[in-house]
Amino acid sequence: MSVPFADLLSMHREIADELDQIWGVVLERSSFIGGPYLDVFEEQWAEYCEVEHAVGVANGTDALRLTLEALGVGPGDEVIVPTNTFIATAAAVATVGATPVFVDVDPKTLLLTPQHVADAVTQRTAAVIPVHLYGQPVDMPAIVEVARRAGIAVIEDAAQAHGARWKGQRAGSFGDAACFSFYPGKNLGALGDGGAVVTNDAPLAERVRQLSNHGRGPDRYLHQVVGGNSRLDGLQAGILTLKLRRLDAWNEARRTAANAYRNLLSGLPVDLTEQRPEAESVFHLFVVQAPGRDELMNALAAAEIGAGLHYPVPCHLQPAFAGPTQPRLPVAEDAARRILSLPMFPHITENQIESTVNAIERHMLGLSEASVA
Ligand SMILES: *Cc1c(COP(=O)(O)O)cnc(C)c1O
DSSP states (O other): OOBOSOOHHHHHHHTHHHHHHHHHHHHHHTOOBSSHHHHHHHHHHHHHTTSSEEEEESOHHHHHHHHHHHTTOOTTOEEEEESSSOHHHHHHHHHTTOEEEEEOOOTTTOSOOHHHHHHHOOTTEEEEOOBOGGGOOOOHHHHHHHHHHHTOEEEEEOTTOTTOEETTEETTSSSSEEEEEOOTTSSSOOSSOOEEEEESOHHHHHHHHHHHBTTBOSSTTOBOSOOOBOOOBHHHHHHHHHHHHHHHHHHHHHHHHHHHHHHHHTTSSOEEOOOOTTEEOOOSSEEEEOTTHHHHHHHHHHTTBOOBOSOSSOGGGSTTTOSTTSOOOHHHHHHHHHEEEEOOOTTOOHHHHHHHHHHHHHHHTTOOHHHHO
16 A cells, blocks of 8 residues: 555545635635735634734745844844754744854754753853744743743744644743744645744734735835735635634544554654653654664655655754854754654554554565565
8 A cells, every 4th residue: 555645635625615615705805915814814823822913924934034033133143943953944043144053952852952952042142943843842831941041032933833732732822932834734734835923922923014014014105114025825814714623633633643653663663753741742743763764765665655854964964054163963963864754644544554564564574575465
């Protein structure tokens, strides 16, 4: 049985009729930028995230960039970033002229820890960006405490953690602000690009909104600051409002799949990413670590099972950032050679999970397909 790495079509088939209706309404109203769907989505997304304000923007990278800009982070400032993340976390920092200071991650969760933050703070540190990577929240209360003591801002990168919780509280509601991506493959995905900034800080939300809409204030003909254009389309907002109703069920399906993997993989020589008891992950990705990862990935490809790498080159070693001044970050560097993301999506079946684990088992036991059959 072939197993795709992800399956967006099954989600969209489930809501095909409602999706059609939204397109009809947007066309009828001709409200393509902004409009009622955007207002409704921003209100509902803020409520879902248990915060006061949400501002729709063009993508997750802009959400980070605009938040940094709105907080006044710029040239001369350092921003602490875990090296095990998608490049956009670090690129957003560099784009505003600040310096990403890369730190290592915990070997079991592969996430940023409070100690990493405390050790990296200097006179120049302006902010830290904890990343809830793979869908598991980091220990936010402890990181916020370190940040408060150091007097630095906390921006959550929640692009992989829509709906995740730490001790019952939503990822995205702990920091000064949190940034989401609605890239189609995320747990809540648009049918194109999209993003949002959420925060309890009303002036900060207003600054992000201004920067994302040509620097406009309440009077649309007065441009208060030099801004740009990074808005969430009305159509995408409508689609996201519709898909938001399914998000909890789809996240639950991902957790069920993760449990099935956990049971079936026990006893095999692959290490699971540790789940902290305080964390309720939404399993954007299901990442394991295995020796001989490249051979294992080839074996899965031969069995027509999609697997991914998140991420094979840590940010501090990426050509865009590498150089003699970068530190050695051994945990992330070692993990990058061992990590493998297995197929994970809400509609994955027991059979698909079993096929994936069977293919891993066959490879690990060094048995050929023929001798098993
Ligand atoms: C996807 C992602 C982003 C960027 O989001 P885009 O919408 O693709 O710009 C940022 N950080 C993390 C951790 C991501 O996974």
